[in-house]
Amino acid sequence: MGKESLSATETRDMMVAVADKIIEAEPILTDADRALGDGDHGVGMERGMNAVKEALASEEFTSVGKVFMSVGMAMMSSMGGASGAVFGTLFRSGGKAIKDSETFGAAEAATFFKEGTDGVMTRGGAKPGDKTMVDALLPAAEKGAEVADQPVCDALAAIAGAAAAGRDASEDMIATMGRAKTLGEKSLGKPDAGAVSVAIIAKTMADFAAS
Amino acid sequence: MGGLYRIPLNVSRKIAGDPFSVCHASETLRQQAFTNPLNTLQMKKLINDPLKVADELVEGLVDAYNGECKQVGTRSIVKTDIPEGKVALLVGGGSGHEPIYHGLVGRNLADGAACGDIFAAPPPNIVFEATEEVDKGKGVLYLYGNYAGDVLNFDIGAELADDEDIEVRTVLIWDDVCSAPPTEKDKRRGIAGLVPIVKLAGAASQTAASLDELEALAKKAVLQTRSVGVSMAPGAIPATGKPTFELEEGLIGLGMGIHGEPGVAEIPMTTADELTPKMIDLIFEDYEKDDEVEALKEGDDVLIFVNSLGATTMMELLIALRKAKACLTERGINIYDVMIGPLVTCQEMAGISFSITRMDDELKKYWEMPCQSVCFSKMEGRYGG
Numbered sequence: 155m156g157k158e159s160l161s162a163t164e165t166r167d168m169m170v171a172v173a174d175k176i177i178e179a180e181p182i183l184t185d186a187d188r189a190l191g192d193g194d195h196g197v198g199m200e201r202g203m204n205a206v207k208e209a210l211a212s213e214e215f216t217s218v219g220k221v222f223m224s225v226g227m228a229m230m231s232s233m234g235g236a237s238g239a240v241f242g243t244l245f246r247s248g249g250k251a252i253k254d255s256e257t258f259g260a261a262e263a264a265t266f267f268k269e270g271t272d273g274v275m276t277r278g279g280a281k282p283g284d285k286t287m288v289d290a291l292l293p294a295a296e297k298g299a300e301v302a303d304q305p306v307c308d309a310l311a312a313i314a315g316a317a318a319a320g321r322d323a324s325e326d327m328i329a330t331m332g333r334a335k336t337l338g339e340k341s342l343g344k345p346d347a348g349a350v351s352v353a354i355i356a357k358t359m360a361d362f363a364a365s
Numbered sequence: 366m367g368g369l370y371r372i373p374l375n376v377s378r379k380i381a382g383d384p385f386s387v388c389h390a391s392e393t394l395r396q397q398a399f400t401n402p403l404n405t406l407q408m409k410k411l412i413n414d415p416l417k418v419a420d421e422l423v424e425g426l427v428d429a430y431n432g433e434c435k436q437v438g439t440r441s442i443v444k445t446d447i448p449e450g451k452v453a454l455l456v457g458g459g460s461g462h463e464p465i466y467h468g469l470v471g472r473n474l475a476d477g478a479a480c481g482d483i484f485a486a487p488p489p490n491i492v493f494e495a496t497e498e499v500d501k502g503k504g505v506l507y508l509y510g511n512y513a514g515d516v517l518n519f520d521i522g523a524e525l526a527d528d529e530d531i532e533v534r535t536v537l538i539w540d541d542v543c544s545a546p547p548t549e550k551d552k553r554r555g556i557a558g559l560v561p562i563v564k565l566a567g568a569a570s571q572t573a574a575s576l577d578e579l580e581a582l583a584k585k586a587v588l589q590t591r592s593v594g595v596s597m598a599p600g601a602i603p604a605t606g607k608p609t610f611e612l613e614e615g616l617i618g619l620g621m622g623i624h625g626e627p628g629v630a631e632i633p634m635t636t637a638d639e640l641t642p643k644m645i646d647l648i649f650e651d652y653e654k655d656d657e658v659e660a661l662k663e664g665d666d667v668l669i670f671v672n673s674l675g676a677t678t679m680m681e682l683l684i685a686l687r688k689a690k691a692c693l694t695e696r697g698i699n700i701y702d703v704m705i706g707p708l709v710t711c712q713e714m715a716g717i718s719f720s721i722t723r724m725d726d727e728l729k730k731y732w733e734m735p736c737q738s739v740c741f742s743k744m745e746g747r748y749g750g
Contacts, residue, residue, distance in 0.1 A: 194485070230521065231439075235485040239517035242489075277517060331513075 156307025156364045159259035162215040168258075168362040169225050170210055173203035175358040176351065187347035190329060195347040198233045202241065205232035218258040222249025222266060237348065240278045240287065247273025260309035263359075264298035267313060271295040278331070285327035285341060287348030290320035294356055307363040314353070314360035321345050321353040415604035419460040419482045426467055429739050434470050438494025440487070442467045443477035452579045453477070453499040454506050454570040456563055457492065458515055459484045461603065462623065464740035465559065465709050466509065471738025474567035475508070479522070483603055484624060486514035492522025496531060504532035504576035508566055508583055510555025511537040534576055536583040538562055540592040540720060542647060543620025543628040547655035554622050557672035557709040558590040558720040560741060561732075565722075568731035586728060588658055591651050592670075592720040593644040596621035597634070600675055600712030609711060619643065623674060623711045637681065641688035641719075648721050649696070663697030666724045668732065673707035674716035682706070682717065689719055702732065702747040708740055 160168060176183075177200050184196030209228040215221050222245045230242025248270025252262045271291040280286040297316035301309040322345065329341040412418055420440060427436050437443045447453065456466045457479030467478040477499040481487035496505050505526070507519050516537070523533040539550050540558025566583040573579040596618040599608035610625025612618060617635075620628025629647070653660040661667070669689060671682045682705050690700060701724050709718070724732065735745045 198485075231488050231490040234481050234488040234491075234514070234518065236514035236517055238488050239486075239514065239521060243521070277520075278513075 156305060156311075158305045158307075159257045159262075160218070160306060160363065161257060162218050162221060165218040165221045165258045166210050166215050168359055169221055170207060171362050172355050172358045173206045173210075175354055176200070176203045179351075179354050183347055183351060186345060186350045189344045190341050191347060194235070195237055195351070198235060198237050199241075199351055202229040202233040202238060205229065216256060217253050218255050218262060219249040219251070219253030222246075222270075223253065225249070236278070240274050240348070241351070243273045243277045244270040244287075244291070259306050260298075260304050261302045263306060263309050263313065264295075264302040267291065267295040267298040280331050283327055284331045285324050285329040285346045285349075286331050287346065287352050289324040289327065289346065290317045290349035290352035290356075293317065293320040293323075294352070307360070310356070310360035310363045314356040317349075317353045317356040321349040324349045410601070410603055410606070412603060418603045419480065422460060422463065423467065423480055426739065430471075433472070437477070437498045439491050440480045441477060441491055441495035441498065442470050442480065443495060443498045444470055447476050447499060447501055449501050450503055451476070451501045452503040452506065452570050452573040452576050453501060454508060454563075454566055454579065455479065455492075455495055455499055456508055456559075457481070457487050457495065457519070458509050458512070459486060461712060462710055466563075468740030469560070469563045469567070469738055471567075471736065471740075471742075473571055473734050473736040474738050474741070475563055476570070479519075481515075481518075484609075486512065486518040487522075489518050489521035489525055492519050493525040496522060496526045496533065497529065500526075500531045504534070506566070506570070506576060506579050506583060507533060507535040508559075508563060509538060510559055511539045511551070511553060512555070532576060534580045536566075536580060536587060538587055538590075540587070540590045541594065541620075541622065542591050542651040543593055544622060544626065547651060547657070554626065556592050556594055556623055556720075557670060557718045558587075558592040558722070560672075560708050561668055561670055561704065561720065561722045562586045562590055564736060564741060565728055565731045567736060568734040571734070582727070582731070586722065589724075589728065590720060590722040591648050592718050593620060593647045594623070594628070594672075594674070594718035595619055595640060595644065595716055596623075596625065596628075596674065597715040597717075598676065599625060600710075600714035603712070609714065618716075620647070621716075623709065623714070623716075637684045638688050641685050642692050644719050645689055645692040648719065652723075661696070661698060661721075661723065664699070666699045666701040666729070667693065668702050668704065668722040668724055669693070669700055670704040670708075670720040670722075672705075672709050672718045672720065674714040674718070675707060675710040676713045676715040677707075677717050679706065685717055685719075701729070702750070704741075 180196040180200040187195035205228040206225050226242045226245030248266040251265050251269035255262050280288045293316040294313045301312045324346045434442050453476045455477050456475040458466045459481040461483040467480045477495045479487040479492045479495040526533050538555035538559045539553035541554040541556045544554040545552035565586040569582040599610045616631045619630050671686045
């Protein structure tokens, strides 16, 4: 039986589950990034998520937004590079927009993905189609707006589906940002590593809410 | 996988530079290199835990500064005696390119440096920790190379500083003329030109009355500094021992970036006297094509900096400088002063770059101030002056 909405403590547990899943996926992310970038995305995300677990374990939360802001700050401080800045911005901007909420329902999920995506696009300057994490995030945010009146378990499942489809679509894009841009058409046929991470994050959030 | 990096670097460059005299020796050595992968220079790195390389090198840097600088926060280097009321200069970037950037903190140079992990931008908290420490009430100028990761993280650092009412301005260094056309300077990378630029800004920061004044001087130094680099063989990533990029055997990357970013062309290895004029010409062309700056012309005074990316020797730099001077003299350009040595490196990468800074009276005044740091020291005045 899936959940209608999550408390702040459940939201924290959900993000710990996300951290575990990303750490487990390190070899997948490393492979994805080695194909297109410099191969450091998996190790960077693993380092970031270890810091996230440490930060979440040491704090009690009443605001769901603060959970995400704490995730963002931990990633930003520990990862460095461009991915630390953009993933940190995703969670900080998304979390800031719902920092007064005590529960994480579909409406909060929609706001989180919308504001987080806006933050990433403003910060990094990536547009849809540039073969970046935005290509998984933007469809997720758009889907979130459509399902904002549903139970959070259903909403997150729909958001995760959109993120996965976005990740798959990134295979057919030519990279124009970051180090992968130097590959041009050689970047075709492989998904963007950041988009792979976003899809894993959304899927784990959905799985948690469904249980 | 025909990259030169499998062969010991000194041998590979001999093959490339003089293909006839070392032919037989090179075959034998090449076979040894392939049968014994440890038989390469870059696999033998004298380090400890590969993941702690950046932290440990900063500890060593503090020791090298012997009290002149201290470590602050997670991984920043800051001068110990910044006077109250001084306009502060903060540099920074990924580690692994020593002696820059953190080696440029010192007397009449930068006040602090935010140090990232190996080849990675410093995260915002590190930028902020350094900012807070160097700020003496007159604000902080961020001066660093134009790389996406650095810009993202320094910008967030500046926002964190703004939350604490510390005024921050940013001037980006984009001297690599091969990384984008003059109309797209926002896409250009910062390479060796950052050393003279930071030297000039550091000197100016000693007497700058305001952040505005220092910002203007730094912008002028950036506008008047242009570089061209060439890559001959990659360095190795300390944590993995893997090469930072690959080059077809016998080819060199004209205009290739210090991490292997693409440049103008991959061309066959050639001699110092063939390559140097090509590189100097690219710098001249850029001053000509750029609407924001006057073309280099007869009678101009320039500072020339010949940099090694790590493995290229002083012998080679001197041979290249000799030709570069001839190219400049031919066009009636005066060499005002010379810098030479491995200051902007990428581990044991083989490669060379030329940077030209056109000097006016204001820049000369700041150049002639003495400075001292682990990276770069000079006495008052100039050589031959």
